[in-house]
Amino acid sequence: MSDEIPFHIQENIIKRLPVVSLLQFRSVSKAWKSLIDSSKFIAAHSVTQAEHLLLSYEEPPQMLLSYEDPVKTETKYVLLLDDDSFPQQRFHYTLPLSIKLLKQSCIIGSSLGVLCFHCYYEEEEDFCTNLKSEMVLWNPSIRKSIDVPVPKKFNPYHESNLGFGVCPLTCDPKIVEITLFHKPRFHCEAKVYTVSSRKWRNFTSNLPSKPFRVFYPHVVVDRFIYWCAFDPMTMDNGLPNHNLIMSFDITNESFGVVDLPDSLRRHPPLQLCVSKVRESLVMLEYDSYMKGACGVWMMENGVVKSFIKLFTVEAPNWSRTIKTLGFRRSGEPIMEVEYRYDDSSEQREVVVYEPNSGRFTDLEMYGANETFSVNSYMETLVMLDRSDCNIEAEVDGF
Incomplete structure (x- = not known):
């Protein structure tokens, strides 16, 4: 690019290039490398990429599907392009060593091109067994991963759930943990971890006003992390279910509540699940614990309690249960179906x-x-300005 072009115009042009090109252009000059590696540019480029993908139908969105190969007994990760070729074009990913070393790891969430893996394992110390937890953040586009140890000891009187999202303003990855304590009284506590600080912080404000039990999975829409939740006091006191959606604003780290229509509010809580179609929040309503049918509800224009039922999926005749894993851009659900192919064996397919x-x-x-x-x-540059490392996380209150 000619030196006669002002640098701010060069920056505007570079900001619209794909990640692969930017990684190559870092070697063009010191000025370009400094620009591309800056936190400000990474955030601006990532937001531009997200907006372009949302508004444009020319560039197909991508989805990462993981499954355990029944023959090789290993987990495979396949990238699918959501276009006319779907699902023929498949690209297999090789995980970094930091994730391969984690036994029984799984993806708990994705946001702005970063995947969050989580794993529980037992560790013996002085003849005592402790339940440990470890997490890895991985951006496949730039082949960078960051380990996040989460020290935790098992406690039968509390239950925790995690959420993950990347702040759209700063591109700082964040992990939030919500814990419901049963004793000595019902109450909620929360912690948040940010990659920029390499530290877990206890929340002292902006906590939910009532104790709510949140459960996996969560979904990220715009700047919010959403979980299904319900009031445990209603269940323990024999009252009608009080289901809702708990939200966490990644930008200002505040909690909120999304109320549901009466039919969803009173539904058995463990038969509900959050999802999204493009950038619209969706609630999945299963008919029973066996999941023979799934109703798909979408929030209208971001209006609280304004959900419309789009359609219901009935399990096919050859299947026992169905489970919605996600949605294509067109709104078609990608589903896991379970069936028996003999008297004793079960198999699942997508x-x-x-x-x-x-x-x-x-x-x-x-x-x-x-x-x-x-x-x-x-594809984004998120975490390009961070070094591959094992983070010794500092945790307040541990």
Whole structure:
């Protein structure tokens, strides 16, 4: 690029280039490398990429599907392009060593091109067994991962759930933990970890006004992390269910509540699940614990308690249960179906459901356990300005 072009114009042009090109252009000059590696540029480029992907139908979105290969007994990660070629174009990812070393690891969330892996394992010290937890953040586009140890000891009187998201303003990855304590009284506590600080912080304000039990999975829409939640006091006192959606604003680190229509508010809580279609919040309503049918509700224009039911998916005749893993851009759900192929064995496969025709399309991915997951994915520079390292996390209150 000519030196006669002002540098701020060069920056505006570079900001619109794909990640692969930017990684190459870092070697063009010191000025370009300094620009591309800066936190300000990384945030601006990532937001531009997200907005372009949302508004443009020319560039296909991507999704990362993981499943346990029943033959090789290993977890595979496959990148699928959500375009006319779906699902023929498949790109297999090789995990970094930091994730391979984690036993029984799984993706708990994705945001702005960063995947968050989580793993529990037992560690013996002085003849005592402690339940430990470890997390890894990985950006496949730039081949960078960061380890986040989470020291935790098992406590039968509390239950915790995690959420992960990248702040759209600063591109700082954040992990939030919500814990519901049963004794000596029902109450909630929360901690947040930020990559920029390499530290866990206890919340002292902005906590939910009432104790709520949140449960996996969560979903990130815009700047919010959402979980299904319910008031445990109603269940313990034999009152009608009080379901809701708990939100966490990644930008200002505040909690909020999304109220549900009466039919969803009173539904058995463990038969509800949050998801999203593009950048719209979706609630999944299963008919029973066996999950023979799934109703899909979408929030209208971000209005609280304004959900419309789009359609209901009935399990096919050859399947026992169904589970919605995610959605294509078109709104077609990607689903896991379970069936028996003899008197004793069970198998699961991934299919796409077409609401208009009611037809299921097999993606030819099979597993023996509930190991399938689908996460939206996009290429970004998030964490480019961070070094690959094992972070010795500081944790307030431990």
